[in-house]
Amino acid sequence: MVGLLPLRPFDASLDGFRNDALFAITTLMVSVLFVIVCGILLWAVVMHRQGRHAAVYERGVGQRHLLFTGFITAVIFFGIDGTLLVDAWLDLDQALWRFPRADEHPVEIEIWAQQWSWNARYPGPDGTFNTPDDIVTLNDVHVPLNRPVVLHLRSKDVVHSFYLPNFRIKQDVLPSVETRLWFQASAAGVYEIGCAQHCGASHYRMRGLLTAEPPADFAAWLAAAAADAARKYDASDVEAHWGWPWT
Ligand SMILES: [Cu+2]
The missing domain is CATH 1.10.287 (Helix Hairpins)
Structure with missing residues (x-):
């Protein structure tokens, strides 16, 4: 059918x-x-x-x-x-509705939406969000194949909607409340992240890319991104520390 x-x-x-x-x-x-x-x-x-x-x-x-x-x-x-x-x-x-349990070792990512892009944050080697070793990317999310991914989403400004057409999921992203989403990639590729809520003049440009890749490739990307994040970390840049404690 x-x-x-x-x-x-x-x-x-x-x-x-x-x-x-x-x-x-x-x-x-x-x-x-x-x-x-x-x-x-x-x-x-x-x-x-x-x-x-x-x-x-x-x-x-x-x-x-x-x-x-x-x-x-x-x-x-x-x-x-x-x-x-x-x-x-x-x-x-x-x-x-069955969010992955901790023993399924889901990949945890915080998404912070803003007009008109998607900020993504991985907890880094220490496994804790909002610490200096966090990995932060812009419009670029990587996930491993065949492992659950959990997203916690918030917005900096207005209501957005995190949309992955190739994964058949969509969730509103709100300034006041954290929303959640989970999925699992089964086919490698680079897929579009769209905003499905009209959120201003450049709403149409609010798109990112999600790369689903084999675990080894994901680990390599994560290690490179961690090294990059460590190089770029600036304690005085308050704007860059938008992460929140994962609950
Ligand atoms: Cu938007």
């Missing part, structure tokens, strides 16, 4: 297929209802065209009408919203 939607971006994530399946089911059900409604409209136009028979005004309060209305409403409700009943099959809870 997912094949019905060939125009979706390449799925590079462990759980993206669940999102695609739900999207496909919903699209299919809405399409079926669309055809039925168009059929009814066409039937009404033909059957009630001028001269065929006089129109009759119905108040729609009779038991027969109420039952019919209830039936139609139920069909629409279960046909569209009812697709969420396939939750058990798609196991969406498992994919969306």
